[in-house]
Amino acid sequence: MKKILFLIHDLGQGGAEKVLVNLVNNMDHTKFDITVMTLFDYGENKQFLHPKVKYKTWCKKMVPGNSQLMKFLSPKRLHKLIIREKYDIEIAYLEGPCARVISGCTDPTVRLVSWIHIEQHTAKRAAQSFRSIAEAKKCYRKFQKIICVSKTVQKDFQRVLGIKASHEVLYNTNESNKIIQLSEEIIHDIKFDTNKINLVGVGKLLKNKGFDRLLRIEKRLLDEQYPICLSILGDGIQKTELQKYVQDNKMNEKVKFLGYQLNPYKYVAKCDLFVCASYAEGFSTAATEALIVGTPVCTVEVSGMKEMLGENNEYGLVVENNEEALYQGIKKLLDAPELLKHYKKKAKERGKMFSTEKTVNAVQNMLLSL
Structure with missing residues (x-):
């Protein structure tokens, strides 16, 4: 059984939050041991998680300006601070802070996946939760797989950051x-x-x-x-x-x-x-x-x-x-x-x-x- 971690900012009323819950609830729980972790313990969609899906959070309350504050720590230190358990696969289910945290994993046996949900349009926007465009590129290169929710998002992400990792388009899950x-x-x-x-x-x-x-x-x-x-x-x-x-x-x-x-x-x-x-x-x-x-x-x-x-x-x-x-x-x-x-x-x-x-x-x- 593969031990999987999905990291997301929170489980609020957004589309990404909803489709993540749909996805993990309907996965084969005899093949995957699934944990959904939020950076902040907030959101209406938390209540809909299947009992077989483990739930963890880092902070009980939303911190204003959190993505800027997190820049004070390196991805490696953030990962050590937030992800305290060993997983086979770690997935950053949103761009930005989640990707920065997961990219800090130093265990070469752990497979890393980044999920991209929206067009970034410019490298500056894609890097707004990172210290710089150079750091964003360095972090995204750590992932073995980059998943995009549409072909348009895929083309855009490849254009603005030029990451050579394996890309794949997977559509969102709806029940x-x-x-x-x-x-x-x-x-x-x-x-x-x-x-x-x-x-x-x-x-x-x-x-x-x-x-x-x-x-x-x-x-x-x-x-x-x-x-x-x-x-x-x-x-x-x-x-x-x-x-x-x-x-x-x-x-x-x-x-x-x-x-x-x-x-x-x-x-x-x-x-x-x-x-x-x-x-x-x-x-x-x-x-x-x-x-x-x-x-x-x-x-x-x-x-x-x-x-x-x-x-x-x-x-x-x-x-x-x-x-x-x-x-x-x-x-x-x-x-x-x-x-x-x-x-x-x-x-x-x-x-x-x-x-x-x-x-x-x-x-x-x-x-x-x-």
Whole structure:
């Protein structure tokens, strides 16, 4: 049995945190002795870990500016301080501090894996949790395998840092059957107006998720008398700003802030169109889940979307990553009910690509090959 450590910053409401829990819960526990370790003991997803998955943490409370503070110690000292047990494979499941810690392992018998979730775009950004670009390159060269969540992320990472380690693309794990089952739950807290086209966006309410431009698009479409409503699932530091925009523009009846939901699927499944307005993504968990429950997707072009929806928009609509293009894309679907119906059918078809079994087996085969 291989002893595996997954290190992640925390188990908050982000996509990487959710798919890690999905992955470890569904791995073969007769072949893998799995420990999930967080740098900080925080997050809603901790409660969903399978009882057979061991959980450890380094710090009980989140420390402000932690990635900067950790730079005072070398990767070797950090590893000695944080990872106190012997494992066969150590996995940094997020870029930055986790990769820096795991790269400090000095035991040549331990296999090291780094998971890259988002495009870095520049070497400076890829190295922001390291002392320098040179240190980032040195640390990432320590890994036997670098896993990227999409081909776009892989190409970007190779371009900005030029690491020669073995690279592989492995898609995120979603609990497809569970998602479908949960999507059928009855909604008691709100009622969707079936006479309206119901749009939905899901994610942390942060600037890079683009909810501000989605609200501006919503206002334009409402001004043009389109019969639409928008539901936003998620929480975050931008919430007050977004709510103020809605109130100032008298859109309270047309925009619902539903907060962070343990079961977002029942809401997404009842909506007519999932919209991703993000400035950057890795391989969008929320968009994948929308496909699984059969909700059509309209998205700006961010990492992984063309892999997910097809180079020629076979399974959903991908537009240029700007506000005007997204407005035109949503409008195109609102003006063509048959096209929206077509994408609903194609969403269900594409959702089958992301079955739990396929994605978990791919990860297990990679780990056994190290």
